[in-house]
Amino acid sequence: MKYLPLKEITEDMFLAHAVIGNDGRVLLNKGTRLTPAYLHRLARMEYTHLYVYESPAEDWDCTGPLSDKIRVEAIRVLRESLIRVVEHKPLNEPLISFVIEGLLKDVLQQEDRVFDIIDVKTPDNYLYNHSLNVAVISVLMGRQLKLNREELKEIALGAFLHDLGKAYIKTAIKKLQALSATDTVQIKQHTIRGFETIRASFSLKVANIAYQHHEREDGSGYPLGLIGVDIPLASKIVGVADSFDAMVSNRTYKVRLWNDQALKELTAESPAKYNPAVVRALREAVALYPVGSVVQLTGGEQRVVVAVSTTKMVLQNPKQLSDLLELPVTEFSRIAKRVL
Ligand SMILES: [Fe+2]
Numbered sequence: 001m002k003y004l005p006l007k008e009i010t011e012d013m014f015l016a017h018a019v020i021g022n023d024g025r026v027l028l029n030k031g032t033r034l035t036p037a038y039l040h041r042l043a044r045m046e047y048t049h050l051y052v053y054e055s056p057a058e059d060w061d062c063t064g065p066l067s068d069k070i071r072v073e074a075i076r077v078l079r080e081s082l083i084r085v086v087e088h089k090p091l092n093e094p095l096i097s098f099v100i101e102g103l104l105k106d107v108l109q110q111e112d113r114v115f116d117i118i119d120v121k122t123p124d125n126y127l128y129n130h131s132l133n134v135a136v137i138s139v140l141m142g143r144q145l146k147l148n149r150e151e152l153k154e155i156a157l158g159a160f161l162h163d164l165g166k167a168y169i170k171t172a173i174k175k176l177q178a179l180s181a182t183d184t185v186q187i188k189q190h191t192i193r194g195f196e197t198i199r200a201s202f203s204l205k206v207a208n209i210a211y212q213h214h215e216r217e218d219g220s221g222y223p224l225g226l227i228g229v230d231i232p233l234a235s236k237i238v239g240v241a242d243s244f245d246a247m248v249s250n251r252t253y254k255v256r257l258w259n260d261q262a263l264k265e266l267t268a269e270s271p272a273k274y275n276p277a278v279v280r281a282l283r284e285a286v287a288l289y290p291v292g293s294v295v296q297l298t299g300g301e302q303r304v305v306v307a308v309s310t311t312k313m314v315l316q317n318p319k320q321l322s323d324l325l326e327l328p329v330t331e332f333s334r335i336a337k338r339v340l
Helices: 036-044 069-084 093-107 126-142 147-162 164-168 183-187 190-199 204-212 233-247 259-268 276-285 329-334
Strands: 002-005 024-029 049-053 294-297 302-308 312-317 322-326 335-338
Touching: 036 294, 049 312, 069 093, 069 126, 069 164, 093 126, 093 147, 126 147, 126 233, 126 276, 147 204, 147 233, 164 190, 183 190, 204 233, 233 259, 233 276, 312 329, 322 329, 329 335
Parallel strands: none
Antiparallel strands: 002 049, 294 302, 294 335, 302 312, 312 322
């Protein structure tokens, strides 16, 4: 398995994950041979990278902690919620709650699970996949911080809906290009609009997450410029998860970072912008080198990461796929650097 730029994918490779449309339909199934016609179609959908298998017999998982079933359902529910917001209709609280229960079940199923995948978003599906990733990462962080089931559910709901207010802002759900000053003022409004919409159907705690996810420890955030002691833990968690997922995403207006670079940057901005305990929880919740990464061992040998958890990492020899090396988390120092 490899994570490759589209231009390096050849027609003897196979898709390692399903491609899901914004309406929640599966457009291409896992295991599909990537013919020139499919690659052309994916390029038109603005995919820049994909996970691929070099042999149809490979079965490494690159769907992350969420099953395709829940991902598809959640995208449908989020899309429907955004339409309701635009039409000034109340949110469907039971439906959102139901899909979040499914998400929690998936994410918390395995004790040693981490957020182990690299972004495959496109400008078109950015908001959907970003909202879902932030929910998954936030729940994993909350678990590291020993929060209880009820608190994890509030965090998952708040994270899933954190950018709902963007439905009011035309520029935000179109392709994100360099923003003008007026656009920036409008974008900042999404926290307030999101709060108002969510509060009508959910608890104050859940709505506050959307309201406060851009607040920062030193008071430099928005909309209120709250300082650390006044920001609830749930909002700090979602704020860190949101920044992380934005940093590692392929967006047209910013250079994308890899997980290790983003973690380094967030650590450098702590404690000024981000709470140190919350950043530590992020480091434990996401893979430093997610599956599909190519790393170089201290001896100089290159390996592909094919599985990763809180305790271990499995590294594949790219020249001989059956040659696997299992590295306990205590031996991560054997990795000299990330190559790709
Ligand atoms: Fe936001």
